[in-house]
Amino acid sequence: MFIRDRLAPLIAKGARPWIGFIWLYLFTLLWHFMAGGSVTAIAAAWLLSLLLGGLLCGDIFLNWALRDNQKFNNLPAKLVAGLLLTNICLYFMIWVLPCGLTANWLLFLGAILILWCFARPTRTDMLLPAGNGPELYFMLAAPLAVTAWCQDILHPIVMDAEGRATFHAWQDVPFHLSQISTFTASGFGPTAQAYHMTSYLLPATLVYTTGSSLLVSYASLLLPLGILISFLAAYALARSIFGQWPALAAGLALMVLPDASQQGFINAFLGYHWLQQVAPASAYGIAGAAFAFMLLLEACRTNQFRLICWGYAFVVVTLLYKAQIFVAISWLAFVFPALFIAGIARKYRLLLVLLLSAVFTGVIAASQSIPSVPIIKLDGSSLMPYSSFILSSMENGFIKHLFTSIFDSSENNVYLRAAAFILMLMICTFGAFSLIYAALVGQMKRCFTTAIWMFPLLVVAVYLVMACFLAFDERGIGKPEELLHRHFVWAYFTLVIWCGAAVYRLIFGNAPPAGNQVKYIISMLVLFSAITPVSYGRGMQAMKNWGMNYPEFPACQVNAALYIRDHSAKDDVAQDSMNDHFLILSTLSGRQPFAVDAGGSRAPLGIQSRLRQLRQLSDLQYGGDAEFFMKSNAIKWYILNPGEHPRWASAMQQHAVFECEGYRVYHF
Known part of the structure; x- marks a missing residue:
């Protein structure tokens, strides 16, 4: 009753201030549908709670920290501050609370709703003040621009008739998904190195709460939401300095004008839109920097x-x-x-x-x-x-x-x-x-x-x-x-x-x-x-x-990983016989590996020792020894790749649960 009475004045003011918010929510549903092929009721509810929670958090920050400064009293500024702070709150909650990501999310929403009700005892209309024309035009244009820039990643996997799967993703995407996976493996107590990991918390919560895949969480949330927040930050920063109509021009300039690499000064390595796509944390970092200098x-x-x-x-x-x-x-x-x-x-x-x-x-x-x-x-x-x-x-x-x-x-x-x-x-x-x-x-x-x-x-x-x-x-x-x-x-x-x-x-x-x-x-x-x-x-x-092309993989390799995702528990360990060099198994199954030989920097401690153990596994002769190895190392799922025939494999047919053109999945 208390919350309903608090929201009644907002409803009475009419729907116009909510047009931009509702339009944005519809696009988050569209992104989820394009990336995953469907939108479940729980995913739709979670996405709505994300935007509402971010808006409430931003409004509380405006009221408490900025004392309702009218320079920042607009939907883009509130969403930028609120969504950035939401991620920060979730990041610290996983370190201090012995709860899972879903419980943390519910606690956060409850706390934010209670704080907002006390922060706005009389001015409930401040949550979404009467919208103006430039802001509404911007809110209608921004999700369209995000969809256009992200058109490839919103269709992350495309299967062709020849049994090949094309990944519409940059080569570093599996690394980002592996980082999200570290937060979803147990739901709390992350093992990831604390290296600008905050942007992964919302995608991890989406996966843990709704059952969405890692790839869908990246393609429909992490990347498009980051680019959207950077657009919102551009409008909010320009509005606080130049006014609402120049802010619309500034936001449109960032959204639709070609960067230097697209103007004929062709140096793809210095392409703004390219780096925002392949390094999604950059967009969140830009939004944080823009808000900092807006305040300064x-x-x-x-x-x-x-x-x-x-x-x-x-x-x-x-x-x-x-x-x-x-x-x-x-x-x-x-x-x-x-x-x-x-x-x-x-x-x-x-x-x-x-x-x-x-x-x-x-x-x-x-x-x-x-x-x-x-x-x-x-x-x-x-x-x-x-x-x-x-x-x-x-x-x-x-x-x-x-x-x-x-x-x-x-x-x-x-x-x-x-x-x-x-x-x-x-x-x-x-x-x-x-x-x-x-x-x-x-x-x-x-x-x-x-x-x-x-x-x-x-x-x-x-x-x-x-x-x-x-x-x-x-x-x-x-x-x-x-x-x-x-x-x-x-x-x-x-x-x-x-x-x-x-x-x-x-x-x-x-x-x-x-x-x-x-x-x-x-x-x-x-x-x-x-x-x-x-x-x-x-x-x-x-x-x-x-001249680079999107990577292609055998469809059966993809289907083997998807089989494990659909038939395993969240905390199961899945291992690839080739040590998942391209992170396909980790990316698509969403399950933690025993060891990955992906090269690159920031390799976890002890990885070389585990890789040596896996090399010894291939030399085992008896099925019982292989089964003991799997169970002693908590490996529930194991994929043999085509052309690999370890001597223990023929004695383990009772554990084989999936086979496709040489790819074989064992369940222990």
Whole structure:
């Protein structure tokens, strides 16, 4: 009765504020249906609870932390903050509560609902204030753009008539699914290394609660939700600075305009939309960074120390989602208030910035003694090899030929090489947007505060310094170039939404375009630009610019993994005789392996010992010895691949439960 009475005023206000929310929910159902072929009642209910829980969480944060600041009182901002914090809450709950993921989710929903009822004793209409035109247009367009960009991954497996299964997924997707699987194996007490794993919690909860597969959780939730949150963050950040109509232009610019690799400056390795597809945590990290600077920019405008503290808190949130983006934003966020907050004399401002920079440098130096922290050192040692690698990733053409000549002529001149590399990065990372910003900066100086027009310039400068002068990581925590490369998406994100919002604001102000003819022309341009996600979204994850294709596997191998998924318990261990090198068994069955020989970085401790044990298994002669090995190591399911005939296999026919063109599944 209490909750029903609290919701009655919301219902009485009418449905218009809920149109964008309902539209978004329908698309989450569509994504789930496209990826899995069906939507169960429990999956539909869970997806609704996810969006409602995120909205309530964001509204509580607005009320409690931001004191209902109208700059942030909009659906996109609430969903960004709420969904990011929801993941964070679930992440910490699995460490401190002896419950499963489903119980944690129900506890979270109950706690959020109770807190919201007490946070809004009289202003229930604040949950979804009366929607405005630009926000509604944006909420209608964003899920459409996400669907277009994710069109391949939303059909993750395609079987052909020749018995082949094509995976519409980047080669790292099985790794992401294996990380989700570590959370779903038991439902609590994760064994995964705490390395920006927070984005996996919602997909893991979907799998654990609804019985959806790992692949469906990735294709229908982890990736599209992340891209959606980044779009929402673009609108929310631009709205807080430029207004609602420029924010619509900024969001549309990010959603439908081609990035530099699609503008003819063909360097797929610096393609924004590609990296967002293959590294889904980047989108969540960008959203966290955008919200952090949204708070810091507002703090500089209003001189509110509280907002500075919350801005720093969201910088830490970014760390839990994407460590590379955290490294890229941490120094700028730390000194940003000292640079731009009002009321500080220039000489004291400089001293304060230097002092904060010294503190930041000291923290970085101290962190280098921790083995799990990558090497962070601005010594320029990676300039030559990294610039050569970026050059080699470009397609042949005039630009590549030009910079090849410049690099060859620079020889060992570090300064000339750095200058040429900076120019190449500006062209290949931002394309035309760097020229647009350069053309706008003079007008922006006259119309906006220093903090506003300089912000994208500072973000781009940090990106260029890190890309040119940061050392490679030699500790094997990730790829050596990750801290030089992965954060370019944040710089691109910032520059694009600034260009989109500033162009609109300078032409039309914070108002709709004047005149029906102008509105018609702009509408046609937006519709025409929609060709970009529709066209480039196809084959996006294969990096087709490099001539790569989606991986194919025998359909029987896929069916063997699916058989195990359908006939096993959540905590069963399944092992592939070839050690699941491509992670097909782990990906499709959703079951933990005894050992995987996938290569790469961040291999778990003790893996080599287990691989040696599996090599000894293939040498066993008697069925009883093989059965003892399986049971002593808790292996319930074992797949023999075609062409493998260990001597113990013929004596274990009573354990064979599935066979297809040489693939045989044993159940122990």
